[in-house]
Amino acid sequence: MLLTLGMVALLLGGQQPCVSFFYEKTVLKKSMEYPFRVYVSKPAQKKSNQLKTKIIINKRKKEENEKKKSYYKNEFKSSPKYKMIEDIVEGYPYELPPISCEKEPFILLKNKIKGEHLKGYELPFGFIEPVKYEILKLIGKICDPFKPLCCYSLTPRLFISKLFSNKYKITYDEFCYKIEYKMTFYMPSYTELYKYEKELLWQQWIAVRNLKEVTPQTDIDDNNRVERILKEDEITLPIVMLKVNSEINNQGIHPSILRMFFNFLNVSKNEKGTEEENTLIRNYAFLKLETIKNKIKNRDYLEGIRPDYLYLMFKEIATKYYNDFNEKNFKKEYNDAINYNDIRQKIISQNSIYKKERKLFSEQTKKTLLKFYDIQLPSFFNEYCKKKKENYKLIQDKIGQMIQNKYKKRKQKRDNTTATTTTELAPVTQSETSSIGDEYAITTTTNEQTETKKKKKKKKKK
Structure with missing residues (x-):
């Protein structure tokens, strides 16, 4: 410090007041920077440094991930496949019918459908158009489930996570297996286009079995009971809903509608017969459904694609595929499966x-x-054989005698031990006491002699 002050004084031409002023200024700056110093222990300092490094690393990782995502999105949007999706999705903004639950009552077909008019083995007994019914099956498996009664709108992210799980690509066979066996059917909850079809299916299921619909509410007297006790001819509507869902789930979807939905999600425009025609890519399917969802105008907050909107999308395409379906070719291709x-x-x-x-x-x-x-x-x-049996008896007798002799010896030993204990506990006479005293004196003398010998040995070792 003295050397630095001297050098500054020489440079300033020997003006001492300037040197003192400069020194005071530096001291004031340091005191302002660190007015209160806190002394921290070394382990606490180490922990604080570790936390700082972790925070810095996490920030860097987040920045890198965001850069990668933005780069991937920009690269994908500039690709021709993304432009194809935008061209395909231009004709999809349909206008949905408004929901009017207040104007019309929900249950209208109660006690109007009879089992005499129903002919067949399965629902819907020919009362619903086949294409509309098959699309209903597909919608019930695709949409977000609200177990165990119904399903809501379709959110693309959840559907594609169920369909692809952890894979990037899927073949047509895997696609059919996932939709048919891994996804369960649930009746769509809020729809205007399938409003009466739902009720019709429930009433048909009741009419075929000659049952009576009863309210699930309990009587006033049964306050402690949650569920009502039903008779053999009675049934409630929630039970019917569950039964209808399970029956439709077991029916399966028509193969033409499965093919239609696969081609709808598949964006590739390659020639037929290639490998890419029967493979579905995850990113393209997700982006197609996501763009359709974002283009819907009268969509509620955090709502997906409604069941009515899905029906309007698939109606024209499904009729073409259903009419062009050839059973003979299908049987040839999937003879083993059928x-x-x-x-x-x-x-x-x-x-x-x-x-x-x-x-x-x-x-x-x-x-x-x-x-x-x-x-x-x-x-x-x-x-x-007779001699063998006789010898066997002799051997058994010898073994029995040996065992008996062992038991006898054990008894003798026990008797001897008991006799010795009784003699020890008997009263001691004067002659016996004198003999015991002599023995005690002899033992004490012998012990003293052994101790003296041990001491001598220790001295010699030293």
Whole structure:
């Protein structure tokens, strides 16, 4: 410090007041920067430094991820596939009918449908158009489930996470398997286009079984009961809804509508017969559904694609695919899958026949083998068996005697031990006390001698 002050004084021409002023200024600056110093322990300082480094690393990672996402989005938007999606989605902004729940009552078909007019084995007994009914099946599996009764609108993110799970691509067979077997059907909740079809299906299910619909509410007297006790002929509407959902889920979707939905999500415009025609890419399917969702005008906050909107989208395309469907070609392509149940039943029947034949064969073999043992045995063999039994009895007797001798020896030992204990506990006489005293004196002398010998040995070692 003195050297620096001297150098400054020389440079300023020997003016000392300037030097003191400069020094005071620097001291004031330092005091203003650190007015109160806090002394922290080393482990606390280490922890604070670690936290700072973690915060810095997390910030850098976030910035890198955001840059990657923005770059990926810009790159994808500039690609021709994204432009194809925008061109495809231009004709989709349909106007949905307004929901009018207050004007019309919900249940109108109660006690109007009878089992006499229903002919067939499955719902809907020909009362609904086939294309509309197949689209309803597809909508019930695609939309967001509200278990166990109904489903709401379709959110693309949830649907694609269920369909693709952790994969980037999916084949047509995997697509059909996921929709048919992994996704369950739930009746759409708020719809104007399927409003009466829902009620019709419920009433048909009740009418076929000759049941009576009853309110699920309990009587005034049954305050402690949650569910009402039903008779054999009674049923409630929530139970009917569950049963109808399970029955429609077991029916499955028509293959033409599955193909239509796969081609709808697939953006590739390659020639037929290529590998990319039967593969569906995750990003393109998600972006197509997301762009359609964003273009809907009368959409509520945080709402997806409504069931009515999906029906309006698929109606024209589904009718074309349904009319152009050829059963013969389908059977040729998927003969193994169609005849799976028949083949399985044949195998089971053949297996049962094989088991029966095997049982008969085993019984016959047993009978033939037993015939060999029906021969008369010689006389010396019977004598040999008698001698064997006698020897066996002798051996058993010897073993029994050995065991008895062991038990006798144990008893003798116990008796001897009890006798010795009784003699020790008996009263001591004067002669015995004198003998005991002499013995005690002898033992004390011997102990003293051994101790003296040990001390001498220790001294020698030192």
